[in-house]
Amino acid sequence: MQAPDPLLDRQTLERLERLAIRWQQSFQGLLGGNNLSRYAGAGHEFLDHRHYQQGDDLRSVNWRAYLRLGRLFLKMFRTEPRTPVRLMIDTSESMSCGASERGGEPKFTYACRLAAALCYIGLVRLESIVIQPFSDVMAENFRSGGGRHRFAGASQFIGGLSTGGRSDFAAATRQFLQAAPSSGFTIILSDFLSDGNEQRALQYLADHGQELMLIHLAGPEDAAPFDQGEFELVDSESGEVLRMSVDRPVIDDYVAAFEQHAHDVEYVALRNGGRYTRLTTDVDLDDALYGALMFTGSLSLQ
Numbered sequence: 692m693q694a695p696d697p698l699l700d701r702q703t704l705e706r707l708e709r710l711a712i713r714w715q716q717s718f719q720g721l722l723g724g725n726n727l728s729r730y731a732g733a734g735h736e737f738l739d740h741r742h743y744q745q746g747d748d749l750r751s752v753n754w755r756a757y758l759r760l761g762r763l764f765l766k767m768f769r770t771e772p773r774t775p776v777r778l779m780i781d782t783s784e785s786m787s788c789g790a791s792e793r794g795g796e797p798k799f800t801y802a803c804r805l806a807a808a809l810c811y812i813g814l815v816r817l818e819s820i821v822i823q824p825f826s827d828v829m830a831e832n833f834r835s836g837g838g839r840h841r842f843a844g845a846s847q848f849i850g851g852l853s854t855g856g857r858s859d860f861a862a863a864t865r866q867f868l869q870a871a872p873s874s875g876f877t878i879i880l881s882d883f884l885s886d887g888n889e890q891r892a893l894q895y896l897a898d899h900g901q902e903l904m905l906i907h908l909a910g911p912e913d914a915a916p917f918d919q920g921e922f923e924l925v926d927s928e929s930g931e932v933l934r935m936s937v938d939r940p941v942i943d944d945y946v947a948a949f950e951q952h953a954h955d956v957e958y959v960a961l962r963n964g965g966r967y968t969r970l971t972t973d974v975d976l977d978d979a980l981y982g983a984l985m986f987t988g989s990l991s992l993q
Contacts, residue, residue, distance in 0.1 A: 693852075699846075707815070712878075714902050742764060775871075776821070779823045780822065780852065781799075784855055784857070786854050786882060791910055793911040793912060795973035800972075802880040803850075808980060814837055814838055827856050828863060875901060877902065883907055883953075890955055897963035904965060907957075911971050911973050913971075916945065919942070921935075922937055
């Protein structure tokens with residue numbers, strides 16, 4: 692499955708100008724961003740004083756405090772870094788599913804449009820963006836500094852993505868951390884359908900300094916199937932065929948298992964100071980951005 696074309700229209704981009712991505716930790720990065728850090732350095736917002744030490748820049752001395760107290764104090768300011776924002780997009784074949792008679796669109800289509808929106812928001816706020824597709828391996832990524840004029844390249848990159856391969860969070864995570872060993876803010880758009888190693892892999896990311904923002908995508912029938920009868924189910928990634936009889940107790944067991952899985956993924960994010968949002972693909976993109984993602988604190992009005 693290919694990414695949709697176009698990803699976003701001009702009206703949507705204009706509305707995104709009002710939003711900002713939010714995170715909890717402070718990250719060191721290139722100067723020039725719009726998010727305040729707890730680190731002292733070049734900036735405009737006053738942070739604290741410290742005692743003057745030989746070699747410090749005299750231009751930062753608080754001379755008014757010197758006139759009152761007869762001691763030299765140095766003014767420190769908050770840095771405004773370009774935080775490294777890594778946007779991971781699940782391109783495994785299971786993401787091609789999601790559309791149904793109940794509405795919605797394929798999870799991959801939804802993920803690409805949402806990724807483009809988040810990328811634009813970050814670039815407008817002068818963050819450093821890395822778009823990283825993954826399945827069982829990490830594909831070639833796209834890197835861009837801040838500025839809305841850089842969005843055309845990012846949009847072209849996302850538009851060239853397609854689904855394929857199997858999900859393997861553990862293998863993809865190892866490759867990701869080898870390529871990006873420094874701490875940062877990591878957004879993952881995925882259906883989190885793998886071979887059961889999702890929680891361990893996500894915890895591994897958090898243990899290595901990544902603040903997680905997990906966006907769990909599901910089709911309308913992924914969370915609550917309603918058809919009953921005899922079915923032949925085909926695994927979209929492995930091709931394995933499963934024949935089964937579906938009645939109401941089976942559906943209830945499936946819903947309970949899905950909710951438990953979603954809760955386990957959410958727990959990993961929350962216990963490590965991150966955020967989790969679950970979206971079904973029948974939710975309008977504007978409602979997702981200005982509703983669910985703002986409600987969890989992942990986005991805010993600037």
